Amino acid sequence: MTNFNEIFSKKAFIGFITAGDPDIYSTEEFIYSMIEAGVKLIEIGIPFSDPIAEGKTIFNADMRALASGTTTDMVFDMVKRIRNKYPDYPFVFMTYLNPVFSYGYDRFFSKAMDVGALGIIIPDLPYEEHDEVSSVAKKYNQVVISMIAPTSLDRINKIASKSEGFIYLVSSLGVTGVRSEIKTDLSSIVKEIRKYTNNPIAIGFGISNPDAVKKMCTIADGAIVGSAIVSLVEKYGKDAKKPIYDFCKEMVEATL
Numbered sequence: 001m002t003n004f005n006e007i008f009s010k011k012a013f014i015g016f017i018t019a020g021d022p023d024i025y026s027t028e029e030f031i032y033s034m035i036e037a038g039v040k041l042i043e044i045g046i047p048f049s050d051p052i053a054e055g056k057t058i059f060n061a062d063m064r065a066l067a068s069g070t071t072t073d074m075v076f077d078m079v080k081r082i083r084n085k086y087p088d089y090p091f092v093f094m095t096y097l098n099p100v101f102s103y104g105y106d107r108f109f110s111k112a113m114d115v116g117a118l119g120i121i122i123p124d125l126p127y128e129e130h131d132e133v134s135s136v137a138k139k140y141n142q143v144v145i146s147m148i149a150p151t152s153l154d155r156i157n158k159i160a161s162k163s164e165g166f167i168y169l170v171s172s173l174g175v176t177g178v179r180s181e182i183k184t185d186l187s188s189i190v191k192e193i194r195k196y197t198n199n200p201i202a203i204g205f206g207i208s209n210p211d212a213v214k215k216m217c218t219i220a221d222g223a224i225v226g227s228a229i230v231s232l233v234e235k236y237g238k239d240a241k242k243p244i245y246d247f248c249k250e251m252v253e254a255t256l
Contacts, residue, residue, distance in 0.1 A: 002089065002090040003118070008166065010255070011255040011256075012221060014039065014042070014043065014202055015224075015226070015251075016044075016058075016204075016224065016225065016229060017042065017226075017229060018045040018062060018065055018230055018233070019078065020068050020075070021047075021062075022064055022068060022237050022238055024068070024075070026233075026237075031044070032082070033241045033245040034244060037245045037248035037249040039251075041090050041091070042090075044075065044093050045062070045093075045226075046094070047062040047065035047066050047070055048095055048098065048099050050098070051123075057230050058227055061230045061233065072099060076114075079091060079115040083116055087116075091116070091117050092165075093117055093121070094120065094123075096122060096124050097129075100122065105133060105137075112140065112142050113141055118143065119143035119145055120137070121147065134164065143165040145166060145167070146160070146163040146164070147167075148167055148189070148193065150172065150189070153192075156189070156196065160197040161196045163197050164199070165199065166199050166221070166222075167200070167201045168202060168224065169190065169193070169201050169202065170204065170205050171204065186203060186220070190219055201222075202223065203216040203219065207223050210250055210253070211254070214254045214255070223255070225251060
């Protein structure tokens with residue numbers, strides 16, 4: 001199984017997709033197109049009814065996915081099917097604390113291990129509760145990936161020191177979504193993070209074009225794009241596979 005050191009051995013383009021939008025079998029096809037385009041790591045979003053960190057694009061995708069009947073078990077089953085075609089490809093899940101807690105920490109991370117995931121990103125997991133979740137995740141060889149936002153500056157030492165896998169650096173304040181400009185002094189934040197950990201750093205939120213990806217890869221180890229990919233699903237529906245491939249290919253080439 002590919003590990004985080006391999007993922008970030010060169011600059012990495014990481015893509016996010018909401019599972020179940022417009023349906024789980026379309027998501028499976030979209031993921032194949034992302035893999036074939038050269039995306040290094042895919043974050044698979046497990047839909048939730050109250051995704052507080054998400055802007056309109058991903059919020060609406062979550063609502064469409066839930067309306068199509070998507071469940072956490074269906075997401076696990078989808079990844080299991082993908083494993084038959086790509087046995088070593090790296091995935092992490094991204095969802096909120098409530099779905100994981102409701103599913104049961106042990107049950108969730110046991111299933112995640114069974115389908116070969118590397119870990120999870122939980123945007124609303126408070127730093128104070130990180131150990132409670134990660135202690136269970138570790139039993140199943142899963143990591144809980146830490147997020148650092150511009151509002152976390154006074155806690156970079158604590159968060160970075162405990163980080164696992166890689167650090168998800170949030171580019172700017174607010175919710176997810178495409179931004180015309182990112183004004184945060186990300187270079188200074190990355191420099192501060194590197195004082196406390198050797199784990200790779202990937203920047204996300206608001207990145208939507210090759211120039212932005214290229215810029216983020218000069219600052220950190222990778223760039224994460226979510227809303228711009230999800231918006232293609234919103235636009236093309238079940239026919240989004242080719243547009244997603246073309247978009248992701250362009251983003252991957254910007255990391256080279």
